[in-house]
Amino acid sequence: MSKPGMLIEANAGCGKTYSLANRVIGWMVAHLRAVGDAGATGILAATFTRKAAGEIQERILSHLAEGAADPALLEGFQDSIGVDPPARCEELQQVLEEFVRVLDRLQISTLDGIFHRLAKAFPDDVGLPEGWTIADRPALERLQREAIDAWLSRCDDDELQALAMEAEGEILKGSPHGSMIGTLWGTAGGGLLSLWRASQHFDGSAPAWDWLESCSDDDISPTAAWQTSEALAAAINALGRADLPPNKDGSEPKVWVNARDRVVSQALESNWRDVLEDTLVVAVVNGAKFSSKNAPSDFEAALQPIVSHARADLMRRARLRVRVWSNLLRTLDDQYRRHQRSTGQYDYADITDQLVQADLLSEVGGDVLAWRLDSTIRDLALDEFQDTSVPQWKVIEPVIEEIFAGEGAHETPRHLLVVADPKQSIYAWRGGTPDVLRSVKQAGGEQLETGELARSYRSAPEIMAFVNEAFGTIDTNAALDGAADKHPAVPDEVMQRAGLPKVNPGGPVAEVRSGWHCPAHASARTELAGDVAAWLSPKDDDAHLEYVADIIEDRAAVGAGVGVLCPTNGQVADLSHELRMRGVAVSEEGAGGAASIPAVAAMLDVLRFASHPGDRAAAFRVSHSPLGPMIGLHPLETIAKKERDATLERISLGIRSRIAKEGLSETLATLVRQSGDSCDARGQFSLRLVADRAAEWEEGGPRDTMDFVRTIEQTGFGAPSDAAVRIMTQHKAKGLEFDEVVLPWLDRPMAKARQMPCFPFSGDPLEPPLAMAPEVSQKQRVHAPVLEAFQNQSWAAGLADSLSLLYVSITRPRTGLHLVFRPSDKDPQEQLTSATFLRAAIDDLNRNFSKAVDEIDTRPKEPFWTRSGGAFQTSGGGEASQAAESVSLVRIRVSDVPTVLAPSSHEQTGSIADRWPLLPGRARRDGVILHELFRLVRWLDDGPVDDAAIERAFDEAALQLGRPVGSDLRAALQTRFMESLGGPVGAALRREMHAAWKVETLEAIPEHPILVQTETGVIRGRIDRLVLGKDSSGAVVRAAILDFKTGHAETEAELQAAREWYQPQLDRYAEGVAAIYGLPLESIDTGLLFVG
């Protein structure tokens, strides 16, 4: 490879992963040749999903193994490995050996994963607090709410009043938290706050937000000017009296009269927004006819000052909105960061932002990087590069620049590989932009080689031909032309007046078209016979669902692996349900609809009710579900009113107690198991998923159960399985392939501008936006035409996304593509949908469509158009879903493992404070020490204990206490010890005590460990003092077990209580001693000695 950089633009299915894996292998072989090792840890390979990253790694591993084992296979790889002379099996073996040895240090991951690691390695440089983590969504939402609250708390009364007065209706929509969180943070990223961050320059300024302020009113809205109230009154008056264009009979047209009166009253009420939006006003301003008549000039003249004034008001509102938002975003961003810092909770996008701000990779040298990460970044392979966001690009840019600058190359040259398919860029809403490719080209210049992959190893020639037809004619597509007419470019002079650069004169459609290159697709799978079929389904929604289900059922019956790709999660759920009802096994891979599965909804209701016993809606539903009896809840209506609340409170408490004791997942698992008989397959399957989710969720430690409910509600889940029919969203299908693909919904509008309170206008997508404008209605934009340019950019981004999504969808199949069309009154020029786009692209498809629509009632159920005309064949690659082999149930016999009993096991009542008192430290210490001292005594009759032993006892006590026993304490306790030896305790330590045994010898064993197996289990422990009485043969015939107890038993009652408490323990010991020495229990005495 001569140049350090390589940029490959690839069509779908052309083996991107394959090429990338082999290219990386090539780098390792080259490294091996140059310096003797493969340098695997110096390669960073990044892609967009964890799954794709895993696939790259797996592919490298398997190609290495295949190439190492089989020269023939290696031969096939040589081209893409790209080293000269060609790689040899032995070299691959060597590389493989090294590669598997450093599996844990490889850097093949998502960009998020790589950034996470960087931030962990450099928290101080990145400015993250100690202990930071990636938080889950409920936690982040809490943080967001708190940030909003903190921001609100900082506002003083006046500010709040101003905010409410000026902006209540505009931004808060009545709910300080709910709608604001959505607007600011977006549901999955992409909220206003990320726009705010994107609009900040390095110095922290955000000039885009000042753009509106820097323009004069009439730069934006021509003729906008406040009128004096007199002038206004006069104008309104004049308008009321102005002549209207007469009817033929000379009378005033009713429509005009009404419209004029409406405008007059709106103006009188100072309702300027309505004035501007009024259809009459819009028509007059545009110089267009209203109700097929032009306005007379007086009328126009009278209207003029009113419109000027209303436009000035529009500008006032527009400025206000931008100002309110920018102030809010500035303080809120700050507040949110503070909150994140203080709790240490972040999401991946925040980490990327922090890395951008720290400019980490240019600040930190390669050596430091290598040291902290235990791996270097020498070579870079970036897959799915079109989905990279600008901030992500900014983080890695320094490395790429270094590679091109030849920096850091010691023994071997460095490499960059970028693989992208701009046509598959479907993450614009998350900030992904194919424009980053331009940056790579700029950075690389001469150093960058480019290549294309156009041959598909996935799809049959017919499929590729269809893709070419559909997307190769994008420049002349009539449906796009129609959209272009509706979205004209904003004229240069309008842009210029507002201080903004010119836009593409062809408007947003031309913009999108110019960014769309569709190199011809070819197929390497010429052995496959493919088919593309267009179907016409009924207009009615239910009938449509059935029609689609028929097609799928039919294809599944043939044995094809079918991917059904839907625009939304709701459709995934609906269609899955429909098919299941017909007994077709499906893998539902949506993300929503958890709550639409009745069994799951009921389970969530149980948890809602557990948290909120007053949630009688949940309680009612649960009480009527199979879960009701399981938690002891009778049908709500049967509970007497006066007992109702108390009953609900009690049952709810019961569930919470169970969760507290057993954990959420176990509680749910039990309920799931018990309710298994009560629901259909989908319900059972989903319930198990809920229980599994709970197990995963619990890993994060105990939290509010309602957070779990929210997590399930928000993320939802499908019911993935290994069925041959897989139903998912189009977004999810990226990176997958199927034998056949069904696209059941092609009639959604292809582009919509996003709903946002403010829109950016960018000169260059890679730079911060130039200007921010408020969202205003289309009718008001007539009065401020430059705002259309903002709208157009947002609309164009949506269009580009939709085209990509369509492209992704039709390039998934290996052999069969089924397009389901529905009758529509609109012709392709009218409305832009995937359906009209395809019809406009392919003439005979469109013709057949029209014919089919005419004959819809009489048509047989067959495609109205096909690409090959042949019968569908299956690739044979995807087996039809086989019935799962019958599995033998496992049986585990419960083994009769003896119960191990610790002798202190008790079950008893008593107050916690009594049972677990906090003794004064001193008393506890004294007890331990005395205990040790008494253990020294074998027989008091044998004379005093020797001093060395006493010292050891003190040491022993010190070990137990974790503190030294000072000399004063020693002296004091030794005295106490000696004194008490004179008392009853002392008496117990004399042989005399056991005289009644009448045995030959007595043996005292202090601190005797026992371990013994008895009939009731294993007994282990330590006996403070064991006395054995032996007969003349030396056999043990009697025994005494004495336990030293700290403290005093002052009264007989106390003594009695203590005996009761400790007796079970002593009995267990006795049982043990009996087993060891083969004694009957009657021969064993037990007793307590209170040692003060």
Added chain:
Amino acid sequence: MIHGMIERRFLGSNTHLLHALAKDLADRHRAGGVVDLSRTVVMLPTSRAPRCLEMRLLHETASDLLTPPILLTPASLLDHIIVPRRTIASRLASDMAWLDVVRMLDETDRRTLLGHSDPMSVAESHALGNRLAGVSRDLAAAFMTPAEVVSRCEERGVPVDTARWAIIAGLHEAMMESLAAQGLDDRDAAHRQAIDESRLHLHAIDQITTISADLPPRLRRVLNMIADQGIRVENIVHGEKSDLGDTILPDGTVDIDAWCEQAIDIDHVDVAAQTKDQIAVAFEHLAAMAPDGEGIGAREVRLVVPDETLLGPLRGAAMAEGVPLEHFEGDTLDQSPVGRFVVLLRDVAESESASALSALIRHPAVTSWLLRQGVSDPVITWDAMWRTHVPGPIACLTEIVQGTGASAVVEPLVHLTDPLMQPRPLADWAGVLLQLLTKVFDDGEPITDATTRMFDAMHGVLTELHEHPPGEAVAACDALTLVMRQLETIAATQHVKTGGLDVIGWLDAHLDDAPHIIVTGLNEGTIPAPVGVDAWLPDANRRALGLPDRRAREARDAFLLRSMLQSGRDVRLVCARKASDGEPLPPSRLLLRASGRALAERVLSIIGPSASEGVSTLAARRTIVDRDCLFDPYPLPSGDPIIRSMSVTSFSLFIKDPYAFLIERDARIKAQDVKLEYQLDAMGFGNMLHDSLEQWGREELDRDAPTTDAERIASDMCHALDHHIKTTFGSIVAPGVRLQVAMARHRLAALARVQAARASAGWRIHQIEHFFGPPKFADSPWPIFPDDKGLYLTGRIDRVDVHETHGYQALDYKSGRKAEGPDKVHRTKNGWKDLQLPLYRVLLRSIGIEVPSHGLGYVLVPPQESLCRIAIARWTETDLNEAEAEAAEIVRIVSQGRLLEVAEASLE
């Protein structure tokens, strides 16, 4: 035996390690029918192994008199043999000392250490203290202090963050000083000193036997010293000397270099399709082990699950297939009910907010306590209180609920947590906490074993806290966080044998002795245990300092795997092909210990195209039989609904959704959702406006003449609003509500102008918030509609105005955003969808007020001030008669018992 050194002792392969060890110990210590191991220390690395060894010893000494050995873990040896010179600081005391010094860091040092100079939050300072404590413990195990890190690294030529370590060393120093000032010794420092001075208390020990493939430096040093004193110290090696000799160091630990390379022979690996499916593969094995259908004894097999995320699904799968599981360890005390209680208390102490109490009250022990106190329906009452008052800080809570029913629940709760509100010396927190625990958990029920274990452990922590030397006052949230941190280290359940299938962790696996062992989790990232990125001690530094690094772990795990494979048992290895999200997972590199072609083949056998894609999946094992679904999202109540009255506002719900009407209005059900929000919901916001306007209206009604001055009206209305806020939200209003209050004020100002114009036009208020309803609360008799056989009609009429010429108007305040007029709200082209205003007329008629057909309307108080106005409906008598007939029909459906049927039909 080489005198003065740890001796390695090979116990051979093809045998189980603990069996061999038990036999070895028994044989060597047997004398005349007595096996006395009382002076033998056996150190085993896990908590499970000692139990196993004991059982084996019992087995080996069945006919002897056994005195068991002293069983220790490597970590507890030092505590067993070092006599303290000063009081050893408890873990808690040293955590506290770390926290203290961390909080004293100045700005510059914070910047060097953390990269920012902002004041540290509670969370961050605890996290930092925690990390420092951990790092210094790790270093101590390597026989080092933070002060030595820089020089050691420099000696070995490894880069090191000099500035950072200077600060850490300083902090460490300060921490020890802080302990010393309290008369305490840092445990690690005390141990080190004792070792340096050879002060070991060994009189009760004759022999130390350990099993450790990787002795940490400090332990190694101590063991050598002990050996030096003539005590036998041996490290058991599982394997043959002839086989392993070169790769095992003389002290019995693994040679890292050798074991990072050592080939491992592996016959077969089972590859499960996804992580969870490893359970299925294991179950397949279990089933295959007992082909006669007899089943297999739990003692015969052991399941090794190193990946903790698999434990949950395993529990579920085992439950589903009726496989009994032995209780396994996992949960720590912080997850127990007591631990959870402490966490909730800490949150209360930290935030001092009502929302923290809201979580506390849901703790089952707290709810039960309240119930025992005689508080009825505590949580229901609390939630209802929340909805109206949206309380902020605890401080205002009592004030807000004073005199309301909610005070019954609020007061005890506030009282309970009151002791948390002021700082006190650390030791004093023990008493406070014990008191709280006693109060809440003492329920007079018998104390179960589980509770006993929980409180035993808790008591240990409290005792440590209690014995903390006197010192400065500490905030509750700090004290409780420290307590929490101790609880996190204590296992919640002790080993309880149930006789089910035993599930064990990786380190226990090679010590285990079941004839069959199934090892799951052999994927990269699970085994060997991953080493995360560490900004302070990157791997290179760890290696230089003798801390466990990635190679050391890999060497150890390689050794463990190999000894397991050579133990003569039936060992099944299982790895997964993919994670649960479909992400391919590479096999553990331990499975790939081969070279050349053999390696390539092994790789391909696991991930190659011919490797099976889907060895039995868990989903397939869990048989699912499609049954009728008995879950009904819209259940119908049994029996006859009880609805005795209808409110004028409920008719719209009936028309829109009879089912929702049924379950909301049936007195037996009264379905309603409960959510806790931090702002008023739409209804709450409406009520705030209503209440203020009601109060204003009553004042206005008392005046002789209607006020026509807009400003005056505005100020009166705002005054009323202020009053409402004071009584409902207290002196500190939650931020979200504060903004809503500002909105309300803004709307009232707009309304004031409309009202002034109206007053000027001759309208005056006739009635305010007139209520028709149950006699107890109502302002007038309760009318029955449409006739005697009908139902009571309930309603509150916001306002009735009167005008000399136009007569009466009945008005309803509407605060909705859209500012829709009455006609739009009440009618569609298909007919009536709301009947509220027409029924106002019916209500008023019952007290003799005749409202003309054009006298019904809304007072619109929307956000947009220009839309604020009074919107009168343009209905005719005919319209209204039609509406009344419609209402009468609805009432008939309800009163004649046809509601169920209508509701059911609406669900179709």
